[in-house]
Amino acid sequence: MKKHIMELLMGCFLLVCFYYLSREAAVVTVEMNQKKVIVVDCGHGGSDPGMIGIDGLKEKDFNLAIGLKVKESLEKRDFQVVMTRDTDTGLYEEASNNKKAQDMQKRILLIQEVKPVLTVSIHQNSYEDSRVKGPQVFYYRDSPQGEKLAKILQEKLNEYLQVERPREAKGNTTYYLLRRSPGVLNIVECGFLTNPEEATMLSHEEYQQKVAEAVADGVVQYMNGMK
């Protein structure tokens, strides 16, 4: 009888030990999983093609292809990435009578929910003069942190893409996403789909990868400056 009680007590003791050890392990796992979260927003999608470039190129397709590469590059650098979309769809509901407005509102809602350290919104540019080209990064004019990130991203893009006549990051107060984003957000216009040379380069996966690496390395540099 005494032996059974001892065994029972030992069993209970081991169970308690196991409980505390597994709890410790769970805490450690949670801490290790606390990666910095970044939202990657691929502009347009679904019924909204965005800008139309030479030969009918649709901006939405470039935004998605490059955005997915940015996600991959950031994950390699140990960030957690949340995409606003990862397929050719908008964020609107089919029944909505103002799809564009709903799409934009939902992007902002997602950023509000996720609370990322920053958001990068991927777009392509267009202009009536087909000679105009080059990447350009936009930030909310009244956001010093947004400006800081934009200057770094612009510098990286100019460097990695070997831009002949580099542009400067530009402040803006009218773009909906820049105005409404609750945290730091930059709009990255990767290039002009109306410039034949740049449109061709942007179509190549290698060039898209360079854009992604520039953005991801820029984010790393910005985050290092935050420490």
Ligand SMILES: [Zn+2]
């Ligand atoms: Zn766009």
